[in-house]
Each structure stands twice: as structure tokens, then as C-alpha cells.
Amino acid sequence: MVAGWSPVLAALAALSIVIGNLVALAQSNVRRLLAYSAVAHAGYTLIGFVAGDREGFSAALFYTTVYAITLVGAFGVVGVVRRETGGDNFSNFSGLVSRSPLLAGCMAVFMLSLAGIPPLAGFFGKFYLFSTALHAGANHALLWLVALALVGSFVSLYYYRIIAGDERNNAVLKPVGH
Numbered sequence: 177m178v179a180g181w182s183p184v185l186a187a188l189a190a191l192s193i194v195i196g197n198l199v200a201l202a203q204s205n206v207r208r209l210l211a212y213s214a215v216a217h218a219g220y221t222l223i224g225f226v227a228g229d230r231e232g233f234s235a236a237l238f239y240t241t242v243y244a245i246t247l248v249g250a251f252g253v254v255g256v257v258r259r260e261t262g263g264d265n266f267s268n269f270s271g272l273v274s275r276s277p278l279l280a281g282c283m284a285v286f287m288l289s290l291a292g293i294p295p296l297a298g299f300f301g302k303f304y305l306f307s308t309a310l311h312a313g314a315n316h317a318l319l320w321l322v323a324l325a326l327v328g329s330f331v332s333l334y335y336y337r338i339i340a341g342d343e344r345n346n347a348v349l350k351p352v353g354h
Contacts, residue, residue: 186226186321192219193328200335206254207264209335210247213290216328217243223321224305227312235308239301243290246298250286253279291336292329302329 196216203209221243224236254264256279261268273280289298306325309318 182226182228185222186318189219189222189226190321190324192216192222193325197328197331197335201331203335205265206269207251207258210250210254213332213335214247216332217290219328220302220305220325223309223318223325226318226321227309229312231308232312235305239305242297242301246286246289249282250290253283253286287336291333
């Protein structure tokens with residue numbers, strides 16, 4: 177990479193991860209939540225480019241492919257729920273597990289993969305990306321960025337939460353405290 181661009185891309189990645197995750201936390205609409213989390217995922221992808229070698233590019237390409245497939249699936253479920261209920265807020269997903277267990281199961285898998293939970297593809301994408309960045313450069317120069325990305329991933333666990341239905345509300349996606 178041309179000298180000077182790596183710090184700029186690292187700063188963009190860090191800002192994207194922080195802003196995307198923080199704004200996604202405040203959402204009550206699943207479609208907007210996925211859109212704002214995409215900002216954070218763009219920051220994760222940039223980490224591969226900041227690594228600056230063939231391995232970093234390969235990790236970014238793998239991560240982007242896995243993320244794109246997972247996101248298309250999640251938006252597909254949101255589209256079906258929107259068509260059936262007239263909206264895509266968390267409340268529209270209440271009872272999805274009893275209305276359509278297959279659809280609820282698919283959404284759970286998509287959300288868990290986006291969060292990076294093993295053994296799903298999202299975990300392997302993040303692991304490949306973060307480990308490549310750790311090994312790039314001298315003296316683990318990208319350690320700070322990988323640490324920030326890990327914190328961002330932990331934050332995303334909160335807003336990708338899945339409540340797989342109990343006897344009272346049968347919700348797949350439900351804000352905590354509602």
C-alpha cells in the first residue's frame with residue numbers, strides 16, 4: 177500500500193466500527209439495525225486492507241463474501257416479516273417462532289453469524305480477518321485496531337441478541353426489557 181494510506185484506512189476502520197455499533201444499539205427497527213451494523217462491518221473489512229498484503233486482501237474478500245451472503249439472508253427474512261405484518265420493528269418479529277419456526281430459525285442463524293458466533297461462517301470470517309491483521313506488520317502494529325474490533329464485536333452481541341421464544345411471548349428478536 178502506498179505510504180501514508182494505511183493510517184488513514186485504520187482511522188476510517190476505527191471510526192466505522194465505533195459509530196456503526198453505537199448507532200445500531202439505539203435502533204428499534206430491524207432493517208435500520210442491519211443497515212447501521214453494515215457501517216461497522218465495513219470497518220471490519222477495512223482491517224484487511226490496512227494489513228496491506230495479499231493475505232489481508234484475501235481475508236477481507238472472504239469476510240465480505242460471508243457477510244454479504246448472511247446479510248442478504250437476514251434482509252430476506254425481514255422482507256417476509258414486513259410483508260406478513262406490515263412492519264419491520266422488533267415488535268413485528270414477536271411470535272415469529274410460533275408463526276414460522278423455519279423463518280425464525282433462519283433469522284437466528286443469520287443474526288448469530290453476523291455476531292460472529294462459532295461455528296457459523298461469520299465467526300470464521302472475523303477470525304481470519306483479525307488474525308491476519310495481528311500478523312501483519314512489525315510488533316503487532318495493528319493490535320489496537322484488532323482490540324477495538326473485538327470490543328465492537330462484543331457490543332454487536334447485544335444488538336444481535338436472539339430470544340428464541342418462551343411460553344409468554346415467543347419472540348425471536350425482542351429488545352431487552354420489553
